[in-house]
Amino acid sequence: MIIKIDLGNDFIQHISCSTKVGRKMNSIQEDFLNWIFDEEKNTEYWALENGERIHPNYDAKAFVEWLNNVRFKRGIAKAKLITNPQLCVKKKLYF
Numbered sequence: 001m002i003i004k005i006d007l008g009n010d011f012i013q014h015i016s017c018s019t020k021v022g023r024k025m026n027s028i029q030e031d032f033l034n035w036i037f038d039e040e041k042n043t044e045y046w047a048l049e050n051g052e053r054i055h056p057n058y059d060a061k062a063f064v065e066w067l068n069n070v071r072f073k074r075g076i077a078k079a080k081l082i083t084n085p086q087l088c089v090k091k092k093l094y095f
Contacts, residue, residue, distance in 0.1 A: 002082070004089045005060040013060035014089070017067065017079040022091055029093050032066055058095075 001022030005013045021028070036042050036056045047057040060081055067079040 001090045002085045002087050004092045005063065006092060006094045007059060008095070011059070014082050014085045015060055015064055015079050016082050016085075021067070021072070021078050025091055025093060028067070028071065029095075031071065032063055033095075035066060035070065036062070 001017055001019045003015050003017065003022060003025060005015060007013070017025075036045060036058055039046070039053060042056065045056050045058040045062045046053040047055055064079045064081050072078040
């Protein structure tokens with residue numbers, strides 16, 4: 001399933017994932033946002049200012065890495081970032 005990730009300011013990326021995962025994407029997105037804003041769990045995707053974390057700084061690549069390494073860490077990779085989708089977009093997520 002192809003999912004369009006709209007990060008605002010005309011910054012759009014696409015990911016590919018299984019249909020089973022894609023159907024649950026709205027609740028999965030909520031879990032991702034809880035994780036990305038948790039300073040204790042998410043240490044990589046924060047913008048720094050004067051050596052201190054000020055806010056999350058992420059894109060669709062961070063979402064894919066979270067899907068594959070946190071949410072679905074058992075088994076094979078569930079998602080990947082794609083640059084030129086050949087199939088129709090089936091779902092849209094807004095961040």
